Amino acid sequence: MNLIQVVVDAFEEKTQTFPIGMSKKQSSYVESSSGVGRQIVLMLDFKKSDYFVDLGSGEGKFIQTIAGLSDCNFLGVEFSNSLHLESLSINSKSPNKERIHFAEDDISNFMNHLPEFVQPSSIIIYLYLVEYQLEQSVLKKQLVDLIDGGARMITYRHRLVGLEKWEYKHDEKFGIYIYWNKQN
Numbered sequence: 001m002n003l004i005q006v007v008v009d010a011f012e013e014k015t016q017t018f019p020i021g022m023s024k025k026q027s028s029y030v031e032s033s034s035g036v037g038r039q040i041v042l043m044l045d046f047k048k049s050d051y052f053v054d055l056g057s058g059e060g061k062f063i064q065t066i067a068g069l070s071d072c073n074f075l076g077v078e079f080s081n082s083l084h085l086e087s088l089s090i091n092s093k094s095p096n097k098e099r100i101h102f103a104e105d106d107i108s109n110f111m112n113h114l115p116e117f118v119q120p121s122s123i124i125i126y127l128y129l130v131e132y133q134l135e136q137s138v139l140k141k142q143l144v145d146l147i148d149g150g151a152r153m154i155t156y157r158h159r160l161v162g163l164e165k166w167e168y169k170h171d172e173k174f175g176i177y178i179y180w181n182k183q184n
């Protein structure tokens with residue numbers, strides 16, 4: 001089987017993405033639309049002290065969209081070197097660049113790139129990725145603990161299994177799911 005065949009087989013039609021943990025060379029890049037960004041800002045109460053974390057941020061254009069609509073801080077984590085470099089280049093021309101940071105890393109290391117003082121209740125995770133590998137991974141546990149501690153999480157185009165104990169808002173038209181712990 002050649003590389004192209006491997007890549008074609010791994011591609012998830014439903015979400016138009018590749019699984020977490022695939023090699024950088026095989027990663028795909030499909031952007032969330034600006035309409036999705038506007039809808040998320042309408043659905044969530046963004047505070048200035050919040051950190052919006054895009055796990056798998058690509059060229060960071062989605063972060064730029066949300067940054068234009070809100071005044072919080074942003075972290076994008078992307079393991080593809082070329083996409084990461086493009087996100088830096090785009091950000092250097094952004095009016096919101098001071099509030100936006102990009103890290104070249106695997107998403108499972110995202111906590112290493114947030115300032116130490118950031119509390120879970122200020123974290124908003126955004127995930128537009130295939131989830132079936134997430135189900136078994138350390139990252140899922142990390143995200144579950146964060147939501148327990150007060151973080152909010154948004155998934156786009158898929159609903160995460162096993163998060164039923166939390167409240168969620170769902171926008172059917174856009175395929176947006178928002179999870180949070182009501183106790184906080």
Ligand SMILES: C[S@@+](CC[C@H](N)C(=O)[O-])C[C@H]1O[C@@H](n2cnc3c(N)ncnc32)[C@H](O)[C@@H]1O
Pocket residue numbers: 016017018019020021022027028029030031032033054055056057058059061062077078079080083105106107108128129
């Ligand atoms: C579907 S795109 C979404 C881009 C952006 N978040 C958006 O919504 O517009 C998914 C991105 O995740 C990146 N990615 C996939 N697995 C990753 C991993 N394990 N660590 C870091 N980035 C990853 C891919 O390279 C790709 O750029």
